[in-house]
Each structure stands twice: as C-alpha cells, then as structure tokens.
Amino acid sequence: MRRPGAGREALVGYAFVLLPMAVFVLFFIYPMVYAIYISRYNWGILGPLERVGWKNYTSLWHDTLFRRAIKNTLEYTVWVVPAQMALGLLMAVVVNQRIRFRTFFRGAFYFPSLASSAAITAIAIYLLNINGLVNKIFGLHIAWFYDSRTALPAITGLNAWTTAGTMMLFYLAALQAIPTDVYEAAAIDGAGPWRTFRKITFPLLKPGHFFVAVVSIIGAMKVFDQNYIVSHGSGGPDYATYSIVLDIYNTAIKDAQLGLAAAMGVVLFVVIFVLTILQWAFFGRQEAA
C-alpha cells in the first residue's frame, strides 16, 4: 500500500542527496575505477600512449626504487606500530588513573594527533638539527634527517610521538569497557598493580590491541608528509626516507608516468583494503560473541 505523498517524498529525497552523491561519485568512486583504467596504460602528461595490460604491475616487481620504497615503508611500519601502541597504552593507563587535572592531560596528549603535520615536522626539523635541542640534551652530534642511517628512525620516532594520542583514546575506550568487578576480585585476591595489569588488563585489552594495531598499520602504510618535508620531496638522503606514497607522488608528478603511479596506488589500496576487511571481520565476531 502506497503512503500518500510517497512519490513526492522520494523526489525530494533524491534532490537532497543529489549534490553530495555527485561529489562522492565524481571524486571518489569514479577515480577508483579510473585509477585501475589508467594503471593499464603507458600514460604520460598528455594522456594515454599505449595500452600495456598488466605490464605496469609486473614491472613493479623489478622496479628497484619501488622495492626500496616498500622496504622503507615496511621497516617504518615494523617500528612505528609497536612504538605507537606501547606509548598509547602507557598514556591511556596513566590518564585513566585518579590523577589531578586528568582531563587536561588527556587533551594535551591528544593534541599532536590533530596538529598540522607540516608544522609538527618543521618543529622536528628544528629540534633534531645538528645543533638542536635533542642533540644537546643527549650529548650527541647527529644530523638526524641528513644521515641515511638516522633519517627513517627519526621519522619513526616523530610519528610515534604524534599519533600516540590517537592510540591513547582508543585504548581509553577499551580500558573503560573492562568490567570493574574483575578488578575488585583481583584486589580481594591481593594482586598488586603490576600483576593486575599483566594478568588482567593487558589480556582483556586484546580486541583493543587488534583494533589499534590495524589502525596504526594502515596509517603507517600511507606515510608521506613527514618524508616529503624532511627530504624536500626527494626521499633522501640516499633514498632512506623514500616511502611508497612518495614513490607514487614522484612517479606521477615528477616523472609523469601516470600509469605506473596508478598501478602503485592500486597495489597500496589492495593491501589497505585487505587489512580493513580483516579488521571488520574480527570485530564482527567480537560483537557477536
């Protein structure tokens, strides 16, 4: 049975969503399809030169620069994810205590997560320059961003520091989901704080760990701004900070090889997509349990 006015309501509904949908289709969904299309061409500044099928993808295998970018990105990920998680968890546990000015500290620790990456990177460049504060404090003499051995670790430290606040918020939510009576039981059993944390809090945070890990990994795969800014876009010194996204950017903009760059984008997308699906699958199960 049709409600009176249903036709008019539907028309109004379409009118309301028309503009937002146009944006989503034109600038999100179409580009995704278009990226795959471009990736199957040898595509220069002026447009498609020849159709090459999957050759852009297979050539990525032998692309030494892309392999270097993958190696750097993975190396970065392997270090930054545990660092972010550990720092985030530590901060969450601390600001979950009954301490003074708790709200203030939560807000302050979260702030770097929402500050601009360019300004934060400029601050890092300043603090880590050879005559900078960090070297002064630790009695070192390292040009952090200009030495191929320390450039990537410096970015790792920087981003662990910046993003730990986000992880802190996720961990806080997970901490507060742990039922209080578990702790009461532990207290009655005479368990100390460290034992309580190790035996109860940490294991019960398992869904939290998984969620935070995936968010952190996906973020790490996309690392770009800091690498671009500390190396003037080159990924240097000596390709030490050359990340996957930096390779996509340079291949597309500097080398004008849009087909190859699009193929890299598709590969990165597939990796991120699989991670996201894993996360959803896992959390679907958690909620059902």
Place this chain on the structure above:
Amino acid sequence: MTAGPEPSSAPAPPLAAFDELVHGEPAAGASLTAAGIPGRGRVERIQKIVAYTALILISLLFFVPFLWSLSTSFKPLPETAHFNLLPHDWTLEGYRQALTQYNFARYMANSAIVAGSITLTSVFLAALGGYAFARLRFPGRNILFFLVLGTLMIPDQLRLVPIYRMLTIFPVTHWNLVDTYQGYWAIRMVSATALFLMRQYFLTIPRDLEEAAKLDGAGYFKTFWRVMLPLAGPALAAVAILEFQGTWNDFFWANLLLQSPDHWTVQVGVAQFSFTYGTLWNSLMAASMIALAPVVIVYLFFQRYFVAGVASAGVKG
C-alpha cells in the same frame, strides 16, 4: 562497522559516545579504591607515585617540544644558537618577518579562504544528505548510503593519480583546475564522515517535531531548514570543526594541487620555507606557530567535538 543501517534504530548521538573520555568519569580498572581491604594503603601509594612519575615523563615528552619552539619563535635570530630556555630579548621579529617578508600573511589568508569555503559547503551538503538518508524514504536509499560509506575505503593515495589527471583536464568541460581554489574545493566539498555524523544525529531527533511542522503546511526543505537544522546544533558544530581542522591541516592535497606560491596554504608555506630558509629558526618556528594557532584555539574551546571525530574514525576504521 554496520554498513547496512537500520533507519528505525536510534543510536545514541555520536557525540555522547566518547564524551566520557574527555570529561573523565567514570574511570574503571586500576583506579579502583581498595577501601576495606587491609594492607592496600601502601600499594595504593606506590601506584600513585608510579602514575605521577609516568605522567611527568610523558608530559615532558609532550610539552617540551612545543614550549621550546614557542620560545624560539620569540627570540632574535642570533639567540637561536644558544640554549637559554626563555628569550633574553623578547621580540616579534620572527613573526614580523614570517608574515611580511616570507609572505605568511598571504598563506594564512589562502588557508582561511579554502578552509572556510570547504567547511561551509561540507556542513551544508552533509546536513542535507544526512537528513535525507535519516528521514526521507526513497527507493535505493540504502544502496546509495552504502556507496557513501564505501568511499571511506578509498584512500587518498589511490585517488592521487586519477584526481590529478581529472583536474588537469576535467571530464567533458576540459577545464584545467590544477592550481585553482575551485579544483581544491571541488574534491573536498563534502566528506562521507561528515555526512555519516549528520545522519546519525538526525536519527536521534524525535519525529514529532517534523510531523508538527508538516501539519502546519511546511514543505520538506522548510522543515529541514527551519526545524531540523536548528535542532542539530551540536552535530553541525562537530562537522564544522572536523572539516575546518582537516582542511586547515591538509598538506597532501594542498601540496599536490595548489602549486604556485600565490596559492600556497600556510602548511605548504611552512614546508617550502623549511626547504628554502631551513636555518632561520625563529621565523620557521613563528611560521609553525601561526600554522598551528587556529586549530589550537578551536581545540581549546571545543575539545569535545574533536573526540566525536575520533569516535567516527573508529567507525570508519
């Protein structure tokens, strides 16, 4: 993530979800008081000491970089070679040079233009679409909403090449929109996160008010504009703040698309300044402080709305 939404279900406003995190209370777990259990007092004290020690160390890690940079921004250039905590000669020279000689007044204006226009359109379009998806019934609604949420899965890094190509030669019209505000604005005009937040909020508003407006003979748009929008204040504020912060801070797209110095946003300006005048530390730090300031100010006053963004980021994964 629940991609297939139940229109009838009315979840708590997304803002409430993480509200507690900001305002504290109730804290679970380790902060439990051990009243009544003998011998717990000492353990409690140790725990307090450990907690405060950790808090101080973390605070140093988080405050020192900002305070040091802030201090440097007020130093004359020669003083930046020394390690005095506060400037001997307080000066605004770094700021003056950054704003005039190095053009940051212009970059700030550019950032204000793009962030302002994108925030406006995003709030309006997200509210319009969010209202329709929450309240109006039309065939294909769920499929369309699923598409909207699906765009959250498409990373900017995949969009880089096709968007760059599209803006170089826009489909059909053949406009060149690279290095124009219009092109930058177009690709960020509305976001799925914003639309999702608005829809979730509209779902929580009771229907009676709309029904009353309808009985009074108000049309759909008038009901939306006069009745629903005023009721959605908190969600509008959250979306406005998130979009403003996201656009103000954006480096990825601004650096790609706004290429000529006249069009640089303040973030691109900071990066370029560090490329060219890397060791003018007082000006570089002044520029960084200028680039941070608007978000700091908004954050100080509207902290809780930022957390709504994290809550939705949790939704989008």
